Amino acid sequence: MNDVARAAGVSLKTVSRVVNGETTVAPDLAARVRAAVDSLDYRPHLGASMLRRNDRRTQTIGVLLDDVSHPFSAALHRAVEDQARARGIHVLTGSLDRDPVRERDLAAAFAERQTDGLILAPSGEDLGHLAAHTGMPVVFVDRVPIGIGGDTVVSTNVSGAAGAVRHLISHGHRRIGFLGGHQRLSTVRDRHRGYQRALGRRAGPVVHDLHDPTAAEKAVVALLRGPNPPTALLSTHGTVTLGAVRGLRRLGRQHDVALVGFDDFPLADLLDPPVTVIAQDPARMGRTAAIALFERIEGYDGPPREIRIPTTLIPRGSGEL
Amino acid sequence: MNDVARAAGVSLKTVSRVVNGETTVAPDLAARVRAAVDSLDYRPHLGASMLRRNDRRTQTIGVLLDDVSHPFSAALHRAVEDQARARGIHVLTGSLDRDPVRERDLAAAFAERQTDGLILAPSGEDLGHLAAHTGMPVVFVDRVPIGIGGDTVVSTNVSGAAGAVRHLISHGHRRIGFLGGHQRLSTVRDRHRGYQRALGRRAGPVVHDLHDPTAAEKAVVALLRGPNPPTALLSTHGTVTLGAVRGLRRLGRQHDVALVGFDDFPLADLLDPPVTVIAQDPARMGRTAAIALFERIEGYDGPPREIRIPTTLIPRGSGEL
DNA sequence: ATGAAAGCGCTAACAA
DNA sequence: TTGTTAGCGCTTTCAT
Numbered sequence: 306m307n308d309v310a311r312a313a314g315v316s317l318k319t320v321s322r323v324v325n326g327e328t329t330v331a332p333d334l335a336a337r338v339r340a341a342v343d344s345l346d347y348r349p350h351l352g353a354s355m356l357r358r359n360d361r362r363t364q365t366i367g368v369l370l371d372d373v374s375h376p377f378s379a380a381l382h383r384a385v386e387d388q389a390r391a392r393g394i395h396v397l398t399g400s401l402d403r404d405p406v407r408e409r410d411l412a413a414a415f416a417e418r419q420t421d422g423l424i425l426a427p428s429g430e431d432l433g434h435l436a437a438h439t440g441m442p443v444v445f446v447d448r449v450p451i452g453i454g455g456d457t458v459v460s461t462n463v464s465g466a467a468g469a470v471r472h473l474i475s476h477g478h479r480r481i482g483f484l485g486g487h488q489r490l491s492t493v494r495d496r497h498r499g500y501q502r503a504l505g506r507r508a509g510p511v512v513h514d515l516h517d518p519t520a521a522e523k524a525v526v527a528l529l530r531g532p533n534p535p536t537a538l539l540s541t542h543g544t545v546t547l548g549a550v551r552g553l554r555r556l557g558r559q560h561d562v563a564l565v566g567f568d569d570f571p572l573a574d575l576l577d578p579p580v581t582v583i584a585q586d587p588a589r590m591g592r593t594a595a596i597a598l599f600e601r602i603e604g605y606d607g608p609p610r611e612i613r614i615p616t617t618l619i620p621r622g623s624g625e626l
Numbered sequence: 627m628n629d630v631a632r633a634a635g636v637s638l639k640t641v642s643r644v645v646n647g648e649t650t651v652a653p654d655l656a657a658r659v660r661a662a663v664d665s666l667d668y669r670p671h672l673g674a675s676m677l678r679r680n681d682r683r684t685q686t687i688g689v690l691l692d693d694v695s696h697p698f699s700a701a702l703h704r705a706v707e708d709q710a711r712a713r714g715i716h717v718l719t720g721s722l723d724r725d726p727v728r729e730r731d732l733a734a735a736f737a738e739r740q741t742d743g744l745i746l747a748p749s750g751e752d753l754g755h756l757a758a759h760t761g762m763p764v765v766f767v768d769r770v771p772i773g774i775g776g777d778t779v780v781s782t783n784v785s786g787a788a789g790a791v792r793h794l795i796s797h798g799h800r801r802i803g804f805l806g807g808h809q810r811l812s813t814v815r816d817r818h819r820g821y822q823r824a825l826g827r828r829a830g831p832v833v834h835d836l837h838d839p840t841a842a843e844k845a846v847v848a849l850l851r852g853p854n855p856p857t858a859l860l861s862t863h864g865t866v867t868l869g870a871v872r873g874l875r876r877l878g879r880q881h882d883v884a885l886v887g888f889d890d891f892p893l894a895d896l897l898d899p900p901v902t903v904i905a906q907d908p909a910r911m912g913r914t915a916a917i918a919l920f921e922r923i924e925g926y927d928g929p930p931r932e933i934r935i936p937t938t939l940i941p942r943g944s945g946e947l
Numbered sequence: 948a949t950g951a952a953a954g955c956g957c958t959a960a961c962a963a
Numbered sequence: 964t965t966g967t968t969a970g971c972g973c974t975t976t977c978a979t
Contacts, residue, residue, distance in 0.1 A: 329948060353973040356957090358974060397717065547892065638956095678958040
């Protein structure tokens, strides 16, 4: 900035004014400054300006999700980015793989980088450290945090699962199996609660902690070959649903055992049978979380909000057997 | 840091030493400093430290892709993140939607934030501005940049397409249609070149600028209902492949007209027929690009490198009709 | 409308 | 081993 000032024959402060678009600069001076900026390839240093500035905003937020390459996280990420861009805000990202250590480390690293706020899919461990150690607004998505309060955006997991089970019941099913992901996660627990609520004491076989399609596939095979097999299955996550589809096919039972799973996926309608899903709306979740975060950043100071984004049952065939 | 120094009864510089893990501090002093850090919830200000530091690294890179929610971009993004994390580096992301304006704006914004480097999937417009206006190492991925040199990581697009066409020819096909995405993109042009190379003067009908599945679906229907219809199709992108699948089904020709498409996708093997694809390896592309970028950041100064990541033909059924 | 001086939080260079 | 001083690039405050 000093070099630019010298080249333009003005003071450093005048350059600062021009760069920041202040209108109190004479047009000819401003033009000279801009010419010098161009010829010297001058680029303002945001870190330095933010150091001295009063509002101390970096115009950057952090987004920490399970895995940015996972379709759900990726869609949510994109929605956050769109909201951020509309406000001239940039996004630092990180994948946590549900590791509490990485969750803490990355939150701390973002805090040192002075991000203005954070959107976090909590790992499921205690987050008491966040409150003291970040000093920035945090909005939680997908799962309810433990050991800390804050705005939280989640799907209607209980009613979504209960609705799916009632759907299966209405198609004559009485013995419905539950295929669940990590039991530690609030999503899985909520979906299990919905399942139980809809079935009452007639709950069927429950399998928990299915981490990947292969595990889910094996679980389905074991369930159907075991005693008193279910006639229908409810799965809590896209990955589990995928494994369930494969398991049913392996047994040749895909037209025989009903299946409804959380999370829509691209070719669900082209499979045989087409897969009935409980679709979440990750884009809307991301948008909602971003809006809540920006409200907090702007100073909104109300009590923690829990915002529920509705799920949609999409009947395609596999759930109507 | 001043407050911490006062609380610990030491000088500011001693606090700085402890915070930066220098070993030349007496253990008792260091302990007092750490206690003060904890009790005051002190967090170092990375921006300020980087302003004064000699190496001036922010330990942050930028990643600009087509759309972080697109499976290809998302997988690439994740691979970059993993390489970055191994080095304690953080990642700023942005989706360009192939818009040259956003490409320029975001590159400039990242430069103002002093990112140490940039990984960019170029939009296809001239990038001459980048050289002067960013002043940081840039590595290009997926597509070859125009108007600028630099390390570039791309798939073996020409040979991948040619191999797929030869595969179709070996199964008896003589009239093979080409379904292409944005013609402006180097990927599409290269894949078209491979198609032409394998077919010579017997090239079949070519459709360009298919932006989404719907357009591709319509194109397939038109092609097959038109005069002299192809007996096989080659598609350049996952989205186009998807539309082609739908188009063939709509006509009931999916067991009759062969299809090979770029980009693998999750349920390709469960469709009827299973879809033969030319799989790219976005994770490897991201990893390779990140490694190249970090070499540049560390000062490597060789000539621009063009690194080709092999594609893999995965025969599943639709390409062997 | 323009400029001079101080200082944001931190580290480099040097001194003790 | 510890502390002092200067200054990174910028904006503030205040003066002109």
